[in-house]
Amino acid sequence: MSSKDSGNNVHTAQNAVLDALAKGKRKKLRKLARSMHPGKLASLLEALDSQQRQAVWQEVADEREQAVLRHLDPQLAALLQRDAEAVGSELDAGGEQVFTHTGNVREALAAGKLKRVGKVFRSMHPAKAAGLLEALPPDERSTVWQTLDTERAARVLVHLHEEVRAKLALEMDEDRLLTAARTLALDDLVDLIQALPTGPGRQLLLSMDEIKRQQLVAMLAYPEDSAGGLMNTDHISVRADIKAGSILRYLRLLEDLPDQTDKVMVVDRKNRYQGVLRLSRLVTTAADTKISEVMDTDFAALPVTMTSLEVARQFEDLDMLSAAVVNDEGELLGRITVDDVVDIIREDSERTLMNMAGLDDEADMFAPILTSTRRRSVWLGVNLITAFLAASVIGQFQASLEQIVALAVLMPIVASMGGIAGSQTLTLVIRGMALGQVETGNFRVLLVKEVGIAVLNGMLWATVIAALAIVWFGSWAIGGIIAMAICINLLCAALAGLSIPMILKRFGIDPALAGSMVLMAVTDVIGFSAFLGLATLILL
Template sequence: MGEQIEFDQAHQTLQEISEALENGRFVHVRRQLQDMEPEDIAHLLEASPRKSRDVLWQLTDPEDYGEILDELSEDVKDALVSKMAPETLAEATEGMDTDDVAYVLRSLPDDVSREVLDQMDTAERLRVETALSYPEDTAGGLMNTDVITIRGDVVVDVVLRYLRMKGELPEATDALYVIDEESLLIGHLPLTSLLTAQPDTPVTEVMDDADEAISVITSASDVASLFERRNWVSAPVIDENLHLVGRITIDDVVDVIREDAEHSMMSMAGLDDDEDTFAPVVKSARKRSVWLGVNVLAALAAASVSNMFEATLEQMAAIAVLMTIVPSMGGVAGNQTVALVIRGLALGHIGDANKRELLMKEAAIGLLNGILWALIIGAIVIVWKGEWMLGGIIAAAMLTNLLVAGVAGVTIPILLKKMNIDPALAGGMALTTCTDVIGLSVFLGLATLFI
């Protein structure tokens, strides 16, 4: 109920601001923006057409730029950042986490990125350059270098005095990291342990071992899986020499999980997960036409099968009427399996040790569903058309195609994954092409032989 009220309020605000912009009431819009939270302004920008978005960005307080950029989707963020002067962008990134600054700079041309770095102070520039040295989709690209470290040879009271002197902690801090004189990570001290321990207790007695450290080259998806399984709020990141180089917090992992979910959903339609809802027409059309072209090739492959049996189709109209049923059922059944396998691959549930068992399971499901629906569809055709032979043929084709759909639904995503092709992007289309071609071939082939 609360979420619905919040959604309605956001929609009403968007409507009010849109009307104010159309009427030229820019002062009114500026005042409204000043009263809004950065995440709400980000939502407003994403929900606005491009012309209105540019005006809203100019009316927004530059001091809020950094927090707003933090909340924007990639496509919208890139469009706004590309129009900002290097000095303005450098000021905007002052309040951003290191990993977010690194992402923004990656989207800029090298010369502009260098200009922005030159505008930063030395300490901040070094932190950002460290983050930029790692690939974006790794723990190194996700990590924030803003960490608090302590030595293991001090007592709890010294640590508490140090924190009081420091005055504040980085966001999402739930532990301090214990290092030795060579910056090697030797453990972490949870804040709960720090606050409940006796002041004269050595840190080494209350700290936990450094078994939760993440390698700097770990993929972002693996990092998300680790956080999910172990319920972490934050985790240290170490390099190949076990030196502490940063930490990853739960807010960064939530972004990874959300982006992965959006990627899977949008990829199934052949779209980029970061595509702007109000992107230019030509840009959007160009992106989508590539996928449509691939789909045309798949459709032509299925059509060529029908063309091979043109004589059979001319002789019996009933076959032409029924021929879409078999590939359609195979496509639905296969896509169910594909969705299950893609999810299992994303969660790390499927590997060499269990893929054979999964294949046998889905084949068995395909066989059982094939028998069930072969009997049902066969009986319907016999009653409807009065043709026993036609009913038997469509039943045999249905059984074959549902069995193939189960097997292909497992093997296609796994093969695509091994070929470094995104199963979410190509799995559904490859499966549908397979079931269309096999379903039509079996049905029309049997009809040619027996009818």
């Protein structure tokens, strides 16, 4: 082995490596390992203790492993190789399964097996890798992120939630981010730029070549949640007067078509949308048939200003795989594919769920504690206002409460039953509104139905609760009063559950976001005032 002839140079590098090791600078370590000659690296490895050696080895790029091993002491080489082979066989035996559990990944990371984790992440589908990354705490996430090569990192970025996407993109070197961005499809690139803060986003945009930049600027002009924000410009368009055979010859020249191509768009001389030619139709058409004879004209193109929720609804209703996007003049601008629509549907449902608890659906599960605290405290503050409103109602009846303490014991029951009944109506209406099925046209029918249910359930549960209250406190009067209060509150809850989302929507507020809080305020206030008010009237 040649550890003697390397002299000063090795020692400088060795010191740098030891320094990086001590400070835990993995990225620096990786750079050093990449720049050193395999022989020098091998002698360095031999000089380290076993723990340091393992740590440095984790940073050696896969393609350099063999070269380094050749320079190593055979015993040591065998030792390090065993580790590499173990990873190999794990990968063969369905490596993905082994690492789909966050726990395994974190264990491997804690044991310093970064190399192993990196390999598994690279063998995974980008979407799975993105999901797994999000499930890791921020520091471990960054560690794994550094092991991914640029192209793969780009593909993983696309699948991340917005907040995590921005954070990891900003963790990349400028060059690396730029290289990664260049490999992305236009619509994904638009998403990335929109996720980034203005400065870095602008920089990324400016670094693109002229043509791409112009396309990007055009796409960025459309709102993120519109057809324009969703579309891609990788469609293939043909003219209606061509024959099927010519199109097949033309497509063969392209060798491979863009992902998710199920149809080509048919346009006129001025690029105005005429219809579509499905590939499944093209392959069953004789070569001398004109496109105009086999194209579908009943697929309406989507206007570029259509909202993404309408786009999703259209895809769902018409079972489309892709659709053309046109401007006001009917000119073909791009196409939307079903994979993006699937994401919208998923995001939309996540948003409703998260908003109902006052959470941001794009937020990182592991956002810093201070950030999360600030975000969530807004919602708690709003709730505090409604809670003090309810408390002030109770405050009006302090005299009654002082005399009959049973009222204080029972009053939460009235409020809670109203809250649950109201939220059932509210949820039904929110879902119905999302499906476009609840509107002024059938409001009265729904009203009759919900009031009917409230009356029936009110009578049922008023009876049960009254009986329990009578047994508990031995007072028929209290039983009667709580029964009346329950009936009143369930009735008001139905009315509130029905009208609150309609009113919020009219004011342009998302019913899923504010609905349940407003409802709770109403059912609390009415529950407490009905129960305590009736008690004051009747008992005092």
